[in-house]
Amino acid sequence: MFRKLYLVWLLMAGCVLYTLHACNSAGQQTAEERMPDTISYNFNIRPILSDKCFKCHGPDAAHREAGLRLDIPEMAFAALQDNPTAHALVPGDPDLSEVYRRIATKDTAEQMPPVSSNLKKLSPFEVDLVKAWIKQGAKYEKHWAFVAPRVVAVPKVDNAEWPKNAIDNFVLQKMEQKGFEPNAEADKERLLKRLSLDLTGLPPSLKMMDDFMADKSPNAYEKAVDKLMAAPQYGEKMALHWLDVSRYADSHGYQDDNYRSQWPWRDWVIHAYNENLPYDKFITWQLAGDQIPNGTKEQLLATAFNRNHKITEEGGVIDEEYRVSYVTDRTNTFGKALLGMTLECAHCHDHKYDPLSQKEYYQVLAFFNSVKEAGLQSVVGGPETYAKRPMMQISNDEAKNVLKFINKQDTDKLIVSIMADSEYVRKTYVLNRGNYDSHGEEVSMGTPKSILPFTANYPKNRLGLSEWLFNKKNPLTARVFVNQTWQEFFGKGIVKSSGDFGMQGDLPTHPELLDWLAVDFMNHGWDMKRLVKQIVMSATYRQSAAVTPDKLKNDPDNIYLARGPRNRLPAEFVRDLVLASSGLLNPKIGGPSVNPYQPPGLWEAATSGRGQLANYKQVHGPDLYRRGMYTLIKRTVPPASMAIFDASNRDQCEVKRLRTNTPLQALVMLNDPTVLEGARVLAAKLLQDNSNANDKLTKAFRLIMCRHPQEKELAILTAYYNDELKTMTKADAAKLLKVGEYPIPPNADKVKLAAMMKVVDAIYNLEEAITKT
Incomplete structure (x- = not known):
């Protein structure tokens, strides 16, 4: 074990040196703050007020001081409560504005924010921004996300040779403003690995690598893009994010947590991505496929999206309480997934930060409130409980x-x-303090006016809600989806808080690019594949992930995209990489979920003892080697190894996974049966090749890392293999080779096999193996 860990450390040191190597940094400058010609309240001033002032002078009445609100212009321009001759803001005159006077003074008795607040004082640049904004008239703006995206001209840039499409002009413009230069394009091997993982969730095959390296044509890269996007695995890769969004799981949740059979809907999602169903239809079918005139069985199946929420089977629950919780879940999912809004904050009271009233929340809820369902439909039992009414x-x-x-x-x-x-529309009421049995004002179907009014032109049903959603004047729909798609390729969205486009969310790093992409997406028929191809064809995406010390210091989070994306693979794709590179992967698309290897006793320790999922029953044969997205998710006990790698347990809508780096992840890679079995199986295949040890190790490295090893890397691996051959005993080999169910070749030299297995396992444990670089 020590030798393997030492080997991993040596090889990782090389990877880190690659990542940090100095590219051509001539002409780079430290990113500087520059005063904009026109000061924007949304992008320049509100972030300052939100961080430094709103704690005492914002929307929270319980903590408001001096009766002053700075988030509303009418109150900010009014006379001060404790000094009627003074005003917080006097448009055009900073010297008469108490806000400017207090943030600029050096008198700690008058300085704002006060020292006692523990808030940081404004920097000199921030003080100058506020002063310039007041001079320009202290103009407040409607929140940027509630203004429909506008047509934006593609900007001109100094380095006109670099952009490959319009995306690059917007990105490069921001780089040039900050004094950065883009990285060179990644080498072909790393670029193909990145592309294949991003478009299929799988590493490229050796043949694909060889073909791509041999193709010297100008459009070689585009041909690779088209080939990968045409593969059926493209739909699987793209569907995974939507399974998180839709809270798809294979159990009902709550204590009994019995089996549910929603997987045909998952098959439909994969199919929809592969067929490139336009986004407006993709969503409309899921929201309201049952209400489409002369609708098809496929459109009806799509509506299972709305029923993926948790459902109780526990006796003694209050039926109406749980029915309301299901409707609430659908409403919250609609807001977060499709609008990027925290609608749930208005469940009990008016939204504290966004212009969304509690009444408007229940107007949205009314669209989902007439489903023919009950809070508790059955007790745990046989197949008739796999799905809940209504069902197909x-x-x-x-x-x-x-x-x-x-x-x-x-x-x-x-x-x-x-x-x-139901045949009739169920009445919907505002629920006082969110309590299911405390009815307030009766409301009808509607949407937040601050986003887009729901006019009489729309049908009062979910189909009408879909029409409202895809009205080109809706400011959120296209932006939210474009942002989530961008996040899939760069690790974070143009708006980092991809589930919150509201007042408390992050500002877009490239607002003009976000608007351009949103408008372009709408104007080209909501074409999802076209959007994906635009992103991966850009020079921005193709950049090397290597980072210079200068960029690491001045842009550690790569906000300005002056280098390529570098992110660890999602949990399911960590598993897929092992299965694919070892040759174990079962390529079957769709079908029921399966139970691969899992530590014993996990389900049994957390079950009520009833139902089909009371005990864990591992599958055998080819089903053991299905892709990670087909691993059965029991909500109360999600798959352990994937949970450690931050997979969602699908309790609720999740538009962005957390990303952690913990010792447990290293332990999974060192001890998980799938990883060890993959190493054993690949080692056996390598030993069957008629080649020397160097060629075998090179092949293993290419299959896992998707590039040729450097001379030093190959020398370390060869030395490790030779060392293991010398020290490996037959007893140790027999013990090591026991892992996994895949058969060992009958005539295999077990000492050689165990030695090669340890080397392959070491390669799997390198950071680069499960990282998109």
Whole structure:
């Protein structure tokens, strides 16, 4: 073990040196703060007030001092409560504005924010910004996210040779303003690895690597993009994010946490991405496929999106309480996933920060409130409880002839929970303090006026809500999806807080680019594949991930995108990389979820003892080697190894996963049966090759790292292999090779196999192996 850890350290040192190597940094400057010609309240002033002033002079009445609010112009311009002759802001005159006087003074008795508040004082540049803003008239603006995206001209840049499409002009303009230069394009091997992982979630095959390296044509990269986007694995990769958004899981949740059969909807999502269903249809079918005139069975299946929430099967619960919780979940998911808004903050009272009233929250909730469902429908039992009413049944004939994308084996019956409203519209009330049984004012269907009014032109149903959502004047829909898509490729969105475009969310780092992408997306038929191709074809995306000391110091978070993305793979794709590179991967698309290796006793320790999921039943054979996205998710006990790598347990809508770096992750890579079995199987295949040790190790390195090893790296691996051959005993080899169910070749030299397995396992444990660079 010590030798392996030491080897990993040596090789990782080389990877770090690569990452930090100095690119050509001639002409780079330290990013400087520059005074804009026109001061924007949204982008220049509000962030300062929010950080330094709103704690005492913002929307929270409980903590407001001196009766002064600076977030509302009417109150900011009014006479001060304790000094009617003075005003916080006097447009055009900083010297008469108490705000400027207090932030600029050196008198600690008058200085704002006061020392006692523990808030940092404004920097000299921030003071100058406020002064310039007041001089220019102290103009307040509607929150940027509530203004419809506008047509933006593609900017001109000094380095006109670098951009490959319009995205690059916006990015380079910001770089040039900050004194940065872009990195050179990544080398072909690393670029193909990045592209393949981003578009399919799988490493490129050796043939794909060889073909790409041999292709010297000017459009070689674009050909690789098109090939990967045409692969069926593209739909699997893109679907994973949407499974997080939709809170897809294979159990109902709560204590009993019994099995549910929603996986045909997952098959549909994969199919929709592969077929490039336009985003407006992709969402409309999911929100309201049951309300489309002459709708199809496929459109009905899509509505399972709304029913992926947790459902209780526990006796003794109050039916209406849980029914309301289901409707609330659908409402909150709609807000976070599609609007990038924290609607849930208005469940009990008016939103504290965003212009959203409690009444408006329940007007949105009304769209989802007439489903023919109950809070508690059944007790834990057999197949009839797999789906909850309303539901649809899928026959073998339908799977064969109508819903051909469903990977259905012949089973007795397959049922999925879907949407279907009652014949009558259920009344909706504002719930006082959010309590399910405390009815206030009755409300009808509607949407927040601050976003876009819901006019009489829209049908009063979920289909009308979809029309409202995809009105080109809606300021959020296109921006939110474009931002989530960008996040999939760069690790974070143009708006970092991808689930919160409201007042407390992050500002876009490149607002003009976000608007340009949103408008372009709408004007080209909400074409998702076209958007993805624009991103991966850009010079911005193709940059090397190497970082110079200067860029690391002045832009550690890569806000200005002066280098390529470098992120660890999502949990499911860590598993997929091992399976694919070792040759174990079962490529079957879709179908029911499976139970691969898992430490014993996890389910049994957290179960009520009832239902199909009371005990963990591991699968065998090819199903052991299915992609990570098909691992069964029991909400109360999610898959342990993937949870350690920050996979969602799908309790609620999640538009962005946390990313952590913990010792437990290293322990998974060192001890997980799938990783060890993958190392053993790949080692056996290498030993069957008619080649020397160097060639075998080079092949292993290429399969896992997707590049040729450097001479020093190969020398370290070779020395480690030779060392293991000398010290490996037959007893140690036999013990090491026991892991996993995949058969060992009958005539294998077990000492050589164990030695090679340890080297392959060491490669899997390098940081670069599970990192997109």
